[in-house]
Amino acid sequence: MESTLLKLSEPVQRPSVTDAVFEELHRQILSLDLPPGTKVSEVDVARIMGVSRQPVRDAFYRLSTLGFLTIRPQRATVVSAISEAAVMQARFIRAAIEAQTVRMACERLDEGDFAALDRVIDQQRDAVKARDAMGFHALDDLFHREICERSGHGFAWDIIRENKAHMDRVRFLSLSFASQDAFGDHLKVMEALRARNPEAAIAAMHVHLSRIKEQVRRIRCENEAFFEGAPALDI
Numbered sequence: 001m002e003s004t005l006l007k008l009s010e011p012v013q014r015p016s017v018t019d020a021v022f023e024e025l026h027r028q029i030l031s032l033d034l035p036p037g038t039k040v041s042e043v044d045v046a047r048i049m050g051v052s053r054q055p056v057r058d059a060f061y062r063l064s065t066l067g068f069l070t071i072r073p074q075r076a077t078v079v080s081a082i083s084e085a086a087v088m089q090a091r092f093i094r095a096a097i098e099a100q101t102v103r104m105a106c107e108r109l110d111e112g113d114f115a116a117l118d119r120v121i122d123q124q125r126d127a128v129k130a131r132d133a134m135g136f137h138a139l140d141d142l143f144h145r146e147i148c149e150r151s152g153h154g155f156a157w158d159i160i161r162e163n164k165a166h167m168d169r170v171r172f173l174s175l176s177f178a179s180q181d182a183f184g185d186h187l188k189v190m191e192a193l194r195a196r197n198p199e200a201a202i203a204a205m206h207v208h209l210s211r212i213k214e215q216v217r218r219i220r221c222e223n224e225a226f227f228e229g230a231p232a233l234d235i
Contacts, residue, residue: 020051021049021055030169037225039077040060040079065162066162067165068080080165080166082228083166084216084231090163090167093164095205097159098148099202099206102193102202102204103201103202109150120146124143128179133176170212178211182208191204217231
């Protein structure tokens with residue numbers, strides 16, 4: 001049987017309504033505009049955003065797979081509480097993976113890669129000065145993702161992203177007192193990468209990712225209602 005090639009007059013457009021709903025809910029959960037325990041309904045979100053229920057349902061599912069929403073059949077969907085154990089697990093995963101990505105980056109990055117990372121660093125500096133927590137958070141992610149991708153291991157960021165939802169909310173809350181520390185850590189990582197010193201790069205990344213241990217305990221003391229379960233053991 002002769003195969004038929006599908007012919008399109010225009011490039012396929014990716015779904016945008018679900019993405020828009022997902023991004024807005026993700027932003028509000030991350031920033032704690034929708035704090036843990038908040039009930040959310042497909043009907044209300046669809047009405048407020050002026051969309052049908054299907055893209056909202058799809059966005060809810062995506063958020064639940066990341067750990068941001070708890071969907072309970074026949075009961076209200078709620079914003080998930082922060083699990084300190086999940087935060088520590090995410091840190092462990094990131095520390096293991098990013099030790100290898102910075103090691104490879106020391107070998108593989110060229111001047112074009114360094115220039116791209118420098119642009120992210122410059123934007124981070126501006127975000128710190130402007131006290132733009134949401135902007136800095138996005139640029140923080142971009143910095144780490146760029147290292148993964150430019151080291152030839154973009155898949156590593158996909159693994160990290162799938163496991164860091166609980167960590168993200170703690171990181172966002174920490175930026176009210178720790179954005180300068182995070183920025184300084186990035187400068188040290190960059191210095192080690194430029195020197196092509198893998199041991200120094202791994203050490204700088206370890207210090208950077210380990211800050212979450214103290215941050216989560218401080219934030220939990222100030223926002224106990226946001227958390228579930230007992231304080232986690234260090235891993």
